[in-house]
Amino acid sequence: xxxxxxxxKNRLAVWLGLVVVVAVPLVTNMIxxxxxxxxxxxxxxxxxxIASLLWHNSWRLELLSVNSPLPFWQIHISPVFVPITLMSxxxxxxxxxxxxxxxxxxxxxxxxxxxxxxxxSYRMRQGIALLSAVFVSLLxxxxxxxxxxxxxxxxxxxxxxxxxxxxxxxVRQHYRLATLFFCLCITTREDAGLHxxxxxxxxxxxxxxxGVPLRRYQxxxxxxxxxxxxxxxxxxxxxxxSDGYNVLGHVYxxxxxxxxxxxxxxxxxxxxxxxxxxxxxxxxxxxxxxxARARNPVIAAGYISVIPWALLNLIAVxxxxxxxxxxYCFPFMFAAFWPLIGLQFAxxxxxxxxxxHPAVVFSIILLSSLTDIRLQANPGHLDFPISFFRAxxxxxxxxxxxxxxxxxxxxxxxxxxAVDSGVAALDPADYVPSxxxxxxxxxxxDTVIYFPASYQIGVIDAVIKQNDLKFSYQFPGTALRVxxxxxxxxxxxxxxxxx
Numbered sequence: 001x002x003x004x005x006x007x008x009k010n011r012l013a014v015w016l017g018l019v020v021v022v023a024v025p026l027v028t029n030m031i032x033x034x035x036x037x038x039x040x041x042x043x044x045x046x047x048x049x050i051a052s053l054l055w056h057n058s059w060r061l062e063l064l065s066v067n068s069p070l071p072f073w074q075i076h077i078s079p080v081f082v083p084i085t086l087m088s089x090x091x092x093x094x095x096x097x098x099x100x101x102x103x104x105x106x107x108x109x110x111x112x113x114x115x116x117x118x119x120x121s122y123r124m125r126q127g128i129a130l131l132s133a134v135f136v137s138l139l140x141x142x143x144x145x146x147x148x149x150x151x152x153x154x155x156x157x158x159x160x161x162x163x164x165x166x167x168x169x170x171v172r173q174h175y176r177l178a179t180l181f182f183c184l185c186i187t188t189r190e191d192a193g194l195h196x197x198x199x200x201x202x203x204x205x206x207x208x209x210x211g212v213p214l215r216r217y218q219x220x221x222x223x224x225x226x227x228x229x230x231x232x233x234x235x236x237x238x239x240x241x242s243d244g245y246n247v248l249g250h251v252y253x254x255x256x257x258x259x260x261x262x263x264x265x266x267x268x269x270x271x272x273x274x275x276x277x278x279x280x281x282x283x284x285x286x287x288x289x290x291x292a293r294a295r296n297p298v299i300a301a302g303y304i305s306v307i308p309w310a311l312l313n314l315i316a317v318x319x320x321x322x323x324x325x326x327x328y329c330f331p332f333m334f335a336a337f338w339p340l341i342g343l344q345f346a347x348x349x350x351x352x353x354x355x356x357h358p359a360v361v362f363s364i365i366l367l368s369s370l371t372d373i374r375l376q377a378n379p380g381h382l383d384f385p386i387s388f389f390r391a392x393x394x395x396x397x398x399x400x401x402x403x404x405x406x407x408x409x410x411x412x413x414x415x416x417x418a419v420d421s422g423v424a425a426l427d428p429a430d431y432v433p434s435x436x437x438x439x440x441x442x443x444x445x446d447t448v449i450y451f452p453a454s455y456q457i458g459v460i461d462a463v464i465k466q467n468d469l470k471f472s473y474q475f476p477g478t479a480l481r482v483x484x485x486x487x488x489x490x491x492x493x494x495x496x497x498x499x
Contacts, residue, residue: 010126014119017134021115025141026104028388033100033153038392038400039479040381041422041451044436047153048425051099057085064428066436074242077234078155080187094397096426103153109161110333111141113168117340118359120172136363143336144279144369145329147384148376152326159188160333163196167337171344175219186227190234193227195331198305199338200224206297207346254317261315269314269322276375280329282368283336290339290361298346302338306331325377336365379455396477399493400426403475406492407449407482414484415446420460422451423480437463445469447484472497 033047042048044066052064053072059082061072072078088098115137118124124133140146149157162185169178186193200220208214214221239246254260273281284303291299309331316322343358373384392400404423408430411417420437434441437448437459445467450460463469469483474497481497488494 013130014125017119017130018112018115020134021111021137021141022108024138025111026101026108028104029107029150030097030100030104031389031391032150032382032387033103034096034391034397035387036153036380036382037096037422037426038397039390039451039453041420041454041456041479042425043152043380044421044424044428047099048421048428050153050155051095051425052428054081054085054102055088055095055098057081057088059086061085066424066428066431066433070243070245073238074245075247077190077238078188080158080184094401096397099153102155103150103157106155106157106161107141107146107150110146110157110164110337111137113161113164114140114337114340116168117171117344121344122340122357122359124359132359132363136359136366139363139366140337143283143333143366144371144373144376145333145336147370147373148279148325148329149327151376151378151380151382154327155188156327156330159185159192159195160330162188163192163334164337166196167334167341170220170223171341178223182223182226186230190238191231193229193231195305195309195334197224197227197231198308199302199334202301202305203298203342203345206301212346251318251321252312252316258315260317265322266314272323276372277324277329278371279369279373279376280324280332282371283365284332286365286368287336287339290365294348294355296343296346296348298342299339301342302335303332306335320377323377336369381453381455399475399477400480403478403480403493404430406494410491413490414488415486416444418442418445418448418463420448420450420454420456422454423449446486447482447488449480449482451479452481453479 036042036047037051042051049063053061061078061081063070063072084102091098091101093101115133118133118136119130122133124130146157162181166178166181166185169175169181182196185196201224204214204217204220204224207217249255249257287303288300291297310324313321313324313328320326321328340358340362348355404427408427411430417431417435418437419431419435424431424436433439436442437450437456442463445463446469448460448463448469450456454460464483467485469485471484471487473482473484473488473494474480475482475493476495482488482494
């Protein structure tokens with residue numbers, strides 16, 4: 001075999017590795033989203049709202065009335081969603097399939113960023129090294145923090161994926177590509193620019209203290225300034241035009257600010273982190289240890305940069321925020337990825353001392369993030385690995401959508417209707433907030449349509465018992481169930497539930 005043949009064969013192997021790195025997280029996370037909505041019952045106020053926002057919407061990014069009484073921009077400013085939702089008109093996918101594709105891409109991008117760096121900057125291009133690069137890249141796509149985020153499908157992983165691609169392109173000096181991913185990242189959520197700026201600010205500060213001249217990092221400083229300016233500007237605009245609501249107060253500081261703050265609450269949260277959030281903090285401890293052993297503080301710059309975020313969540317009034325549940329840990333994924341970036345900008349220099357390959361240490365740290373994932377918040381009952389592989393069939397999806405349409409066409413005959421979160425997430429246009437089970441106005445109901453695996457099943461059972469909804473029905477070939485106080489006829493596909 002000639003050298004030319006060997007080069008061509010190796011190049012093909014690298015591209016095949018990339019296909020695997022993209023396809024596996026993309027497909028499995030699409031499956032997870034479909035299972036979340038069509039089998040278990042989705043979250044109307046989170047994944048359901050984002051799905052409806054991204055599919056066949058307009059440049060105004062309007063939320064349907066069942067999702068929120070507020071314009072979406074008062075909750076988050078996400079200009080990148082405009083081209084994403086406009087593209088949904090061009091692809092032959094349903095709303096949930098399109099949202100699954102979005103989530104799949106969001107989880108694939110971090111793996112691509114890791115693979116790109118390992119294959120290029122760390123020269124893991126051949127044989128076992130290339131297979132190791134594929135393994136480590138997929139390991140990042142399924143690290144403990146990514147799994148926690150997957151349990152509540154949202155859009156923060158798009159920040160992580162595009163931000164990591166920005167870092168990888170920047171360290172590889174592909175500045176146009178870096179600018180593209182930088183713009184995608186910071187326009188996903190109003191605070192994304194601050195997270196990127198924080199990491200690189202800490203990095204430059206460490207380098208400055210070590211005597212490195214700032215002029216070496218002029219390009220990075222432009223990105224820092226742009227990220228800070230954009231985030232501060234849009235947050236100020238949002239606050240100025242919002243009608244009394246702001247995420248900072250509602251989720252984090254409370255109203256009035258710090259009114260719920262107490263030392264007991266802070267200590268309880270710290271105790272909870274130590275007991276149930278090791279998948280976030282164990283990688284932090286190991287990375288700091290790595291930095292100390294290598295005598296290179298740049299390795300820990302990512303985790304230093306998330307200190308303000310950690311403190312903000314520590315005092316947050318929202319239970320999901322102050323427990324760092326679900327996607328609230330997303331900046332920690334930037335920090336976990338950072339050592340691969342930092343070592344390219346500022347490698348360890350200790351003549352005569354042998355070090356483990358960075359990819360080996362990096363993979364060990366990622367494996368530590370799989371600690372105690374069973375303690376992750378999981379209201380949607382998305383269990384691993386089953387939720388990544390058991391997709392509802394296209395027929396199941398079609399029957400579910402058809403059943404909901406048939407139910408809506410006859411809903412006038414059902415009396416007062418109550419719907420669970422999963423039904424509202426799939427069909428937010430046909431219901432109003434007062435019909436949602438978590439609405440305080442629902443004291444009585446004549447008919448309930450629901451998912452039996454719903455996280456609201458306790459509330460559902462209580463409503464059924466309280467209102468003596470003794471007639472039970474199912475839509476065969478779907479997970480949908482109906483309980484009513486009256487015999488139901490004339491609804492296509494609805495049959496009595498066998499006991």
